[in-house]
Amino acid sequence: MTINSNILERHDFLEPTGREEKWRFTPLKRLGGLHLKATEVRSNTSTVFEGVGQGFAVKVVPADSAPPRSYSDDVIVTRVRESVKECTVVEIDRDFEVKEPIMLSRKNLGSAELSRTMIIAGSHSKSTIIVESFGSAILGEEIEIVLEPGAKLDFISLQEWENDAIHLGRHHAMLGKDSEFNSTTITVGGSLVRLLPSVEYTGPGGSANLLGIYFATSGQHLEHRVFVDHNVGHAKSRVNYKGALAGEDARTVWFGDVYIRKEAEGTDTYEMNRNLLLTDGARADSVPNLEIETGEIVGAGHASTTGRFDEEHLFYLMSRGIAESDARRLVIRGFFAEVINEIPVELIRDRLMKRIDDELVRVGR
Amino acid sequence: MTKLVIKDLKVGVQTDAGMTEILKGVDLTVNSGETHAIMGPNGSGKSTLAYSIAGHPKYTILGGSVTLDGADILEMSVDERARAGLFLAMQYPVEVPGVSVANFLRTAATAIRGEAPKLREWVGEMKSAMSSLNIDPVFGERSVNEGFSGGEKKRHEILQLELLRPKVAILDETDSGLDIDALRIVSEGVNRVRQSSDVGVLLITHYTRILKYIKPDFVHVFAKGRIVEEGGSELAEKLEEKGYADYVNA
Numbered sequence: 001m002t003i004n005s006n007i008l009e010r011h012d013f014l015e016p017t018g019r020e021e022k023w024r025f026t027p028l029k030r031l032g033g034l035h036l037k038a039t040e041v042r043s044n045t046s047t048v049f050e051g052v053g054q055g056f057a058v059k060v061v062p063a064d065s066a067p068p069r070s071y072s073d074d075v076i077v078t079r080v081r082e083s084v085k086e087c088t089v090v091e092i093d094r095d096f097e098v099k100e101p102i103m104l105s106r107k108n109l110g111s112a113e114l115s116r117t118m119i120i121a122g123s124h125s126k127s128t129i130i131v132e133s134f135g136s137a138i139l140g141e142e143i144e145i146v147l148e149p150g151a152k153l154d155f156i157s158l159q160e161w162e163n164d165a166i167h168l169g170r171h172h173a174m175l176g177k178d179s180e181f182n183s184t185t186i187t188v189g190g191s192l193v194r195l196l197p198s199v200e201y202t203g204p205g206g207s208a209n210l211l212g213i214y215f216a217t218s219g220q221h222l223e224h225r226v227f228v229d230h231n232v233g234h235a236k237s238r239v240n241y242k243g244a245l246a247g248e249d250a251r252t253v254w255f256g257d258v259y260i261r262k263e264a265e266g267t268d269t270y271e272m273n274r275n276l277l278l279t280d281g282a283r284a285d286s287v288p289n290l291e292i293e294t295g296e297i298v299g300a301g302h303a304s305t306t307g308r309f310d311e312e313h314l315f316y317l318m319s320r321g322i323a324e325s326d327a328r329r330l331v332i333r334g335f336f337a338e339v340i341n342e343i344p345v346e347l348i349r350d351r352l353m354k355r356i357d358d359e360l361v362r363v364g365r
Numbered sequence: 366m367t368k369l370v371i372k373d374l375k376v377g378v379q380t381d382a383g384m385t386e387i388l389k390g391v392d393l394t395v396n397s398g399e400t401h402a403i404m405g406p407n408g409s410g411k412s413t414l415a416y417s418i419a420g421h422p423k424y425t426i427l428g429g430s431v432t433l434d435g436a437d438i439l440e441m442s443v444d445e446r447a448r449a450g451l452f453l454a455m456q457y458p459v460e461v462p463g464v465s466v467a468n469f470l471r472t473a474a475t476a477i478r479g480e481a482p483k484l485r486e487w488v489g490e491m492k493s494a495m496s497s498l499n500i501d502p503v504f505g506e507r508s509v510n511e512g513f514s515g516g517e518k519k520r521h522e523i524l525q526l527e528l529l530r531p532k533v534a535i536l537d538e539t540d541s542g543l544d545i546d547a548l549r550i551v552s553e554g555v556n557r558v559r560q561s562s563d564v565g566v567l568l569i570t571h572y573t574r575i576l577k578y579i580k581p582d583f584v585h586v587f588a589k590g591r592i593v594e595e596g597g598s599e600l601a602e603k604l605e606e607k608g609y610a611d612y613v614n615a
Contacts, residue, residue: 311422312459313459313461315420315421315422315443315459316455316458316459316461316509317461317464317469317472317473318420318442318443318444318447319419319420319443319444319446319447319452319453319455320447320469320473320476320477320525320529321444321447321448321473321476321477321529322444322472322473322476323444323476324442324444326472326476327444330461330464330468330469330472331461331464333463333464334461334462334463334464334508335462335463336463337463337464338462338463
């Protein structure tokens with residue numbers, strides 16, 4: 001099925017059955033009913049901003065006064081848009097550089113809650129926004145991110161949920177002329193997490209760098225469906241997701257759809273996904289998908305690998321006296337390093353490394 | 366005084382056809398300060414000897430013993446063997462993506478020495494070892510063996526030899542794939558370690574050219590999984606002239 005026909009196939013007012021291309025990898029029974037109309041949902045702005053700063057504002061406004069800016073055919077997004085009463089709006093002043101990261105946090109939400117957030121990076125502004133998630137939740141959400149011309153935004157979403165959390169979300173960025181969007185999606189917690197990190201362009205010269213790290217252990221289903229819509233010319237995108245899996249029924253799904261439309265001449269894109277299976281019983285699906293409607297492009301490519309832990313790496317390090325557990329940690333840190341080193345916030349890099357170490361200890365590796 | 370004693374060592378690998386015996390009873394003793402050359406044709410089992418002493422999981426010990434100062438090496442895990450004082454310079458060093466040379470070397474030195482070397486001294490030690498092997502300092506930032514040329518990989522192995530100071534070093538075809546300048550640099554590195562420590566060396570090669578730089582005390586000819594002749598360095602000269610044909614066809 002092509003990306004184009006996927007876009008045209010409307011599911012937004014239906015309840016998914018699991019047979020749809022977009023849902024066939026997702027265990028619907030584990031969605032906490034978020035996809036069913038019969039499920040009673042509550043509107044919750046979900047994130048809390050603490051602290052003060054110059055050059056930006058975080059506000060909660062009636063949903064009507066911050067209408068959606070993008071098209072989505074996702075069932076969950078449709079429910080979110082229909083149901084939420086309020087929307088969190090983060091606005092970065094134009095021409096302003098916000099030095100400290102803006103931290104939006106959420107912890108221990110209720111059952112079946114829906115949330116909408118709108119981020120607007122004013123033209124030629126520079127900022128870093130972090131959305132972190134802890135505790136338990138059954139959450140459906142949409143975050144729309146608008147980059148006005150020349151804006152630069154580093155966006156980090158951290159899914160460090162408890163292992164019973166359910167999180168379905170769309171993080172959609174709209175890149176204005178010559179804007180730069182660097183996003184990092186980190187998913188290490190949750191029972192079922194299904195995220196749709198996506199990008200479209202509203203002007204030429206935009207550049208999107210989408211990084212992802214995920215680590216699934218026993219019983220976790222972590223799904224990322226990346227979509228880059230090259231709908232204007234002379235824009236750039238890079239996608240690099242790395243995942244590790246350990247334990248019985250650890251499950252990850254990665255889709256990378258890149259669609260270069262006819263009008264997107266001069267597109268430059270490359271997407272990559274690598275998965276490392278640390279134990280038996282884990283399963284990673286990786287499906288890169290590139291659809292090109294014009295030959296007038298700078299470059300387009302993709303790569304996907306899923307492999308087992310290489311015992312030769314272990315032998316080499318251990319033959320230099322390094323104990324097995326340390327050697328394993330070095331190799332796994334090394335696997336993630338390429339992506340982690342690109343995360344623009346040191347605090348997050350350190351926190352993530354520590355979290356990965358903890359996960360390894362937890363799974364006895 | 367260190368003694369590596371290999372007695373009647375028999376080693377096999379699992380193949381589709383079942384267990385295939387490669388080493389058919391190897392006897393060899395390496396004392397500290399001695400350099401032994403093991404020479405033999407391709408496929409004679411030289412590398413199997415090196416890797417099975419280091420503990421590579423591919424090889425199964427079928428019989429015999431290997432002891433280092435009386436301690437049973439074969440009972441130890443790979444890292445324990447290294448900490449006991451064994452070092453294997455590999456013919457095909459493994460690429461470890463994302464692990465920097467600097468981080469790797471310091472982690473290894475910490476493991477071998479039992480404590481983290483003091484940072485300032487360590488930086489000096491590493492710098493001087495790298496410069497004597499003609500290794501660019503930016504090398505430290507690169508991933509272990511990733512994208513290294515053949516010569517860089519071998520120099521990196523000898524760099525580790527110099528920093529880790531083992532009791533017994535096994536050099537598995539360290540000369541293969543080296544041009545004449547790289548061969549000299551690598552050999553000088555080995556000789557520095559021989560002069561400044563009491564290391565015992567097991568030098569595995571099938572060419573005599575490295576022996577012009579690293580003079581062996583003993584030469585052992587390896588064929589069909591065992592040692593078939595032993596002598597002093599004059600044996601290497603005989604091999605240079607006559608090749609291995611006499612042993613292979615024997």
